[in-house]
Amino acid sequence: MNDTLRILSGLALKLQRSKKNPQWEQAEETYDRLQSEFRAAHCGTPALLHQTDDLLFAQGLLCEQQAEFQFLLGLQMGLELGSLELLKDTQEGEITFRPSP
Numbered sequence: 001m002n003d004t005l006r007i008l009s010g011l012a013l014k015l016q017r018s019k020k021n022p023q024w025e026q027a028e029e030t031y032d033r034l035q036s037e038f039r040a041a042h043c044g045t046p047a048l049l050h051q052t053d054d055l056l057f058a059q060g061l062l063c064e065q066q067a068e069f070q071f072l073l074g075l076q077m078g079l080e081l082g083s084l085e086l087l088k089d090t091q092e093g094e095i096t097f098r099p100s101p
């Protein structure tokens with residue numbers, strides 16, 4: 001991910017957290033609880049903890065790549081939609097799209 005996307009992703013994350021979204025807060029609480037329970041249950045097996053950390057890191061990288069792709073796809077769609085004029089046909093009340101000049 002390039003620096004611009006990293007900054008935008010960080011800002012989006014900060015904005016999401018600042019909105020006090022109950023689903024977001026519940027997901028973070030669930031994650032924290034499950035992580036604590038897992039670490040408590042497996043504190044005597046450092047090899048398992050390291051392997052789990054590696055697995056979660058790899059999953060995080062995959063999610064980051066998917067998020068970057070989705071962001072770029074949304075950006076491309078926005079650019080293409082921005083090049084269209086939304087016109088309302090006054091005779092029939094239908095909305096049609098025409099490419100802008």
